[in-house]
Amino acid sequence: MRPELDAILVALLAASEDARSLTLDEIGEAIGTVAISADEIDRLMWHLEARERQIVAPEGGGGEERLKVVVAAARTLERELGRKPNLAELSLRSGLTVVSVRHALALARVIARG
Numbered sequence: 001m002r003p004e005l006d007a008i009l010v011a012l013l014a015a016s017e018d019a020r021s022l023t024l025d026e027i028g029e030a031i032g033t034v035a036i037s038a039d040e041i042d043r044l045m046w047h048l049e050a051r052e053r054q055i056v057a058p059e060g061g062g063g064e065e066r067l068k069v070v071v072a073a074a075r076t077l078e079r080e081l082g083r084k085p086n087l088a089e090l091s092l093r094s095g096l097t098v099v100s101v102r103h104a105l106a107l108a109r110v111i112a113r114g
Contacts, residue, residue, distance in 0.1 A: 001040070001043060001044070001047070005034070005036065005044060008030050008031060008034065009044060009047050012027065012030050012044075012048060013048070013053070015030075016048075020052060020053055020054060021054040021055070021056055022048065022053055024056070024103050024106045024107060027044070027045070027048075027106060028102050028103050031044075031102060037087070038084070041102065041105055041106055041109070045106065066094075066104045067107050067111075069094045069095075069096065069104070070096065070105065073085070073093040074090060076093065077093055087101055087102065
């Protein structure tokens, strides 16, 4: 991983040492304005889970609705661009903030992992 992502991983591991769990919001706040791809989010979450951290989605808050919007935007943009869209493109197309797009993508990974 890139050095800035390693630093985020170390900070998240330290912050979750006692509880052994992290919310998507906590991960999103730790990432902040760092440019990060969907694959890098997936790797970050993999590293957290490999160190026995549970990643949980917050209850309510419209996460599933935002996820639907992001998935629809991603599918449309991928067809239009001929490649996977980046976070900025997803944000622009979906009308959501980059942070909300990150949360939606992280939620998708949590749901996929069951």
